[in-house]
Amino acid sequence: MDSTQSFRFFNRGPSAAARLIFFVLLSLLLLFIDARYKHLESIRNVLALPIQATQRLVTNLITQPGLLWDQFNDYLDTQGNLARENIQLRQQHTVYATQLLQLQVLQAENAHLRNLFEVSQQADFPMQMAEIVYHERDIFKRKVYVDKGSQKNVVAGQVVMDETGVIGQVTRVYPWLSEVTLITDKDHAVPIQVLRTGLRAVVFGSGNISNLALRYMPISADIQVGDELVTSGIDGTYPPGLPVAKVIQIERDPAYPFARILCSPLAGVDQQRQLMIISGLHKLPELPPAETIPAEIKGKKSRRSKQ
């Protein structure tokens, strides 16, 4: 094949520059379509199947020796350690048992009150366990992949949490994998409520591992360091009442209209391996039809909002 090269003096097809322009335009077109529309998802899914299979194989080959070593260590774990752990767990168990009793009483009371107020019962959210397979290899993003996909009825938009709080949201579903965007991902928004005061707000990821930002809160907002933020459930995506973050720092500079509020996520966003996927997509009543606004005002409004 190589030897035939010398005979083709002039018919090498279009020049390198022409090819570059063609492929650059093609990839720009793909970029545009992928960023704006969802047409390419099916192609991506088809291509992803073999790629993810090999990726997983390679990852397993690399991590398997580590797992074996862990098991060996477990085997060597001394009896003393186990006994100590046992005592600790027993103590914890008694604490939890008493708390559970209280919880049952509270639940009964709560159900009663809800019936009184004719508030529709909050649904029990079905959940399933999933395990992190690997991290996103893109330095610009905070994403992980978990081992449950559309075969296990995972749907994009479901909420992912560990036992202490919200970790993120399923953003893309493959047949056997799904992609979870962590709440610390840049500009990932979670609608929340301050537990102490009931103040509603939206918390944004800052792209940093350990920080979330509470933006657009007026300086006078009643918020303190140590306040716990839970999901408000107003958006219909996140079930209400899941712990999200804790306020760690507040800067009130009168020169700016908004306070700078930093929060740290409550869940071990970068520590856990086992996660829970919660389907919190309960049916909300439909939005009332938008009022028909006269065209002039509408034009003005949109212009203002663009500024």
Place this chain on the structure above:
Amino acid sequence: MSDQFSKDQEFLLPATGTFIVLSIAAALLLNWLPWQGLWLALRPDFVALVLLYWCTHKPHRIGIGIAFIVGIFADVADSSLFGQHALSYSVLAFGGIMLHRRIQMFDVREQPLQVFPLLLASYTTFAAVHWVTGGKISWEYFLGCLTSALLWLPMSMMLQSMRRTRIDPDEL
């Protein structure tokens, strides 16, 4: 040692299609290992290096089109936007093809300096797409460009030695 690499260019075995495909596949697998944190930033882009090697050494076989297809695969695996890797690899391949005579003129030890701007161009393209769509750039991403340039020397020596005939030509 270095003379040996530049002198015996003529005695290299013709690169078979399977060898090229296997080398690119191996590079893709290396890229797909579970890199994290600082290691991810320092990770050399193996695929870019192998593509650049073939673009400079066999510019008539490996061109912008193949770089584009490999880029699409990388896009799917990294779940970046479709065409992001493809764009940066196309730019890289173009650079490699345009400068392949110049790069081959240099001794293998001087090549990393020649290769670095090409890699930088490709990294910049990738980051620029991120900047346009996401609005931010993390500068540590460009560290990978440096390590890639450093890896050029051992990697091109390795691929070169794999293409050399096993039998010593002076034997007969």
